[in-house]
Amino acid sequence: MSEQQHRNKSGFETRAIHAGYEPDPATGAVIAPIYATSTYKQDGVGGLRGGYEYSRSGNPTRTALEGALAALEEGEQAFAFASGLAGEHTVVRALCRPGDHVVIPDDAYGGTHRLFDKVEQAWGLTHSTAAVSDVDAVRVAIRPGETKLVWVETPTNPLLNIGDIEALAAVAHDAGALLVVDNTFASPYLQQPLTLGADVVVHSTTKYVGGHSDVVGGAVVVRDLAVAEAVGYHQNAIGAVPGPFDAFLTHRGIKTLGVRMDRHCDNAERVVEFLAAHPAVEQVIYPGLQDHPGHAVASRQMKRYGGMVSFRVTGGEDHALAVCDRAEVFTLGESLGGVESLIEHPGRMTHASVAGTDLEVPADLIRLSVGIETADDLLADLDAALSGG
Ligand code: PLP
Numbered sequence: 001m002s003e004q005q006h007r008n009k010s011g012f013e014t015r016a017i018h019a020g021y022e023p024d025p026a027t028g029a030v031i032a033p034i035y036a037t038s039t040y041k042q043d044g045v046g047g048l049r050g051g052y053e054y055s056r057s058g059n060p061t062r063t064a065l066e067g068a069l070a071a072l073e074e075g076e077q078a079f080a081f082a083s084g085l086a087g088e089h090t091v092v093r094a095l096c097r098p099g100d101h102v103v104i105p106d107d108a109y110g111g112t113h114r115l116f117d118k119v120e121q122a123w124g125l126t127h128s129t130a131a132v133s134d135v136d137a138v139r140v141a142i143r144p145g146e147t148k149l150v151w152v153e154t155p156t157n158p159l160l161n162i163g164d165i166e167a168l169a170a171v172a173h174d175a176g177a178l179l180v181v182d183n184t185f186a187s188p189y190l191q192q193p194l195t196l197g198a199d200v201v202v203h204s205t206t207k208y209v210g211g212h213s214d215v216v217g218g219a220v221v222v223r224d225l226a227v228a229e230a231v232g233y234h235q236n237a238i239g240a241v242p243g244p245f246d247a248f249l250t251h252r253g254i255k256t257l258g259v260r261m262d263r264h265c266d267n268a269e270r271v272v273e274f275l276a277a278h279p280a281v282e283q284v285i286y287p288g289l290q291d292h293p294g295h296a297v298a299s300r301q302m303k304r305y306g307g308m309v310s311f312r313v314t315g316g317e318d319h320a321l322a323v324c325d326r327a328e329v330f331t332l333g334e335s336l337g338g339v340e341s342l343i344e345h346p347g348r349m350t351h352a353s354v355a356g357t358d359l360e361v362p363a364d365l366i367r368l369s370v371g372i373e374t375a376d377d378l379l380a381d382l383d384a385a386l387s388g389g
Contacts, residue, residue: 012072012189013258020067020251032064034248057236061244065251066219069209072188072254073201075221077228079235080247084184084204085111086240087218089119091180091200094234095148095227098124102149103141103177105132105163107156110353112182116151129358132156132163133294135171144175153182154191155298158310158346158367160285162294165301169197178227184208184337189261190303194223200231205250207337208307211260215249217242260339263372264307267341270375271368271382275311280319280386282364285310308336309368310346313386317363320345324366326388329373329381336369341378343368343385 010018021032037059040052052058062080069078081087092115096102104116106129116127130141132152142150150172154163165181172179180200181193187208193201203209205217220235222228235241242250272286287298288305298305313319323343324332330343334350344350346361354360370378 010071015071016068016257017255019071020069021064032061032248032251034244035060036244055244056239056241059241059244059247061251062242062247065242065247065254068251068254069188069203069205069219069221072192072257073183073194073221074192075194075201075223076225077232078219078221079231080205080242080250081218081220081235082240082242082246083216084182084202084206084218085115086238087202087220088112088115088182090234090238090240091202091220091231092116092120092125092149093238094230095178095200096120096125097148099146100148101126101128101143101146102151103128103130103138103147104151105153105156106130107132107159107161107359108151108153109157109182109184110351112151112153113359114353131161132168133161135164135167138168139171139175142171142175142177147175147177149180150177151180151182153185154301155185155287155294155306155308157185157308158351158361158365160185160287160292160294160308160310162287162292162298164297165191165193165196165198169199172199173197185308186302186306187257187261187337189258190265190306191301194221196301199224199227205253206335208261208264209254209257209337210250211253211257211338212249213335213338213340215246215253217246217250260372261307262304264370265304267372267375267378268305268307268309268368268370271309271370271378274379274382275309278383278386280314282312282314285312307370309370311366311368312362312364313366315364317347320364320366321348322388323385326385327381328384329377330368330385336367338369339372341369341371341373341381 128141130137178199181198201221203219
């Protein structure tokens with residue numbers, strides 16, 4: 001049994017707190033220190049201590065974070081990056097070549113869509129889009145022999161569509177492709193794609209994993225050693241790694257991921273219940289609702305349904321914008337997954353770049369990242385914002 005498999009036998013919260021780091025033998029420091037160093041003294045040429053040579057290639061603070069990430073996703077190895085997109089780009093360069101093809105979600109996070117559409121396409125990688133909730137559509141989009149990656153998000157942003165990870169892995173593998181799951185919205189506490197057949201997990205750790213809106217970061221976790229070798233080589237070759245302070249902040253956030261996620265889910269459930277009964281709300285979109293088309297799949301593959309809630313208001317775009325402006329405890333802002341509640345208007349903010357395309361989102365849609373404040377305060381804030389108070 002590998003060290004990783006052994007570690008994976010502990011409970012999630014135990015792994016979140018202990019995996020990746022043993023108290024420093026020299027000082028007993030319980031928390032991995034911030035190793036603010038770019039280089040390391042060698043004991044004779046090539047005599048590396050612990051394999052550390054130069055901090056782009058490896059840094060002990062980052063090693064601790066990567067150990068924790070691998071343990072949380074039940075992967076063989078994890079790699080930390082300066083941002084989610086840096087990790088995504090590295091995965092593409094590690095696993096694809098010019099002339100290859102990938103399938104991406106038809107409602108992919110805008111930055112992911114831009115990466116494939118503008119950056120990887122210029123390098124010679126083609127892509128097709130498909131709805132992640134429609135396994136047949138994904139199968140049709142795959143070009144056997146050409147498609148190297150099937151890339152999905154679940155839940156998606158902002159409409160919270162759900163992809164069936166097991167079924168999508170089977171479809172990808174049948175065609176000789178790998179399944180990559182962007183697990184940013186669920187976090188490893190709610191969903192572990194590698195245990196459901198995915199080959200690679202990517203995260204914007206900027207969101208729930210870091211959890212405090214104080215650091216931008218990314219992660220890639222893999223379950224196969226050959227894939228790990230390719231990603232590790234490209235992590236060093238491309239060099240988009242986090243500095244030790246960023247790695248420290250993300251690792252610090254991880255320790256409370258389980259308790260934070262449960263509170264995010266508790267509060268989101270209260271918000272959903274409140275919005276569903278509100279006369280100024282047309283529709284609530286949340287995978288935990290029975291009428292959500294992905295409810296059955298989400299119930300199978302997620303522990304709970306997460307902290308992201310989208311809803312449509314009566315009165316169209318003007319009312320949606322006014323609600324966003326009036327909210328006070330919910331801070332008007334982009335991003336998600338932090339302890340503080342955020343509200344945004346996807347049509348004008350996160351998804352403004354897809355206006356006029358197939359990816360355009362409804363103008364009366366509001367997205368909430370429900371934080372871990374006192375739930376009653378969140379409901380009162382939404383009530384006042386919806387009622388014009
Ligand atoms: N994936 C998803 C689902 C995201 O929401 C984001 C950012 O919002 C990213 C990837 C990109 O991550 P980053 O902003 O850390 O580069």
